[in-house]
Amino acid sequence: MESIHILLVEDDPEIARVLRDYLTREGCTVTWSSTGLEGWEDFNQAAYQLVLIDLMLPEMDGFALCRKIRLSSDVPMMIISAHQEDHQKVRGLNLGADDYLTKPFSLSELSARIQSHLRRYRRFQGEREENGHQVEYRHGLKIDFLNQRVFAGAEEVPLTAKELALLLLLARHPNRMFSKKELYEQVWQQAEVDGNNTVTVHIKSLRTKLKDTAKEAVYIQTVWGSGYRFIGEQGEG
Structure with missing residues (x-):
């Protein structure tokens, strides 16, 4: 696996160490957060290519963290949880998670899913950059989401x-x-x-x-x- 920065939000130290050590051996850089609130703070302090989130977290649960991340970013998110109930999976996916992996899972399956989501995300990013991701609205407003600039007619709005x-x-x-x-x-x-x-x-x-x-x-x-x-x-x- 190529070098990418992954945010791992997991409150079980043993599971976190296993995942972090494995992904590090695969060539990834891993930031480990042990609570939902810490995960949200870490997410806002660095750029990540993928986020792994447990559901049962102290301070802020995984559902709330998924919702907050998805509101501000299109980064691939995978839920890793011991909960096997369909309604939990549906809720997580409806909040914007891209995948739901039930514990216990094999590390090779985790790696394969990460690679799949990264390939899909790169295609999305490439298409977005190619299109410029600029949206024009009626009454003269234009928003350049990629470069984070806003125009009213030909003039940039300060x-x-x-x-x-x-x-x-x-x-x-x-x-x-x-x-x-x-x-x-x-x-x-x-x-x-x-x-x-x-x-x-x-x-x-x-x-x-x-x-x-x-x-x-x-x-x-x-x-x-x-x-x-x-x-x-x-x-x-």
Whole structure:
């Protein structure tokens, strides 16, 4: 196996050591996180080509970790769990995991599945880069997801890092309603506290810069009492 960086989130030290030692011998670089929260923090501190996640984790379970990672990244994710129930597998896959491997499993099967997902991901990345991954919306908005740039007509919109992160997150999941709590925890990577209006302030500034301040929103819609969703319609003009 070629050199890749894998994030392993597993709270059982014995299993983690076996997997880490095997993958290291295969030529991979492995970062081991022993809790879900540690896994989320590690994920945001480095670039990984694949993530292996156990379900029963302290601090943050594997389902929550899968959901948070998938909202911000297309990286291949594999769940490794002792749970064999179909509803657990379906839930994990619906949250964005690419595969579900039931313990105990052979190391050779793990290796084969990792290689398969890496090949598929490289094809996806190649197609995305070839296409530029730029999306044009009605009313003049263009988002370059690959280079993380935003344009209104021919002019680039000067967004702050947090404003850009909010827009990219919302636009990557069109018509999905995000609560303020979700947005804050995803973008600021901290637990939200009561009375925090940080998201509201940043959304207002973002709308102003996108000139999306009319009574009827064209890009970012407020779901009263719940949160926000991206409603931009693709198409020039």
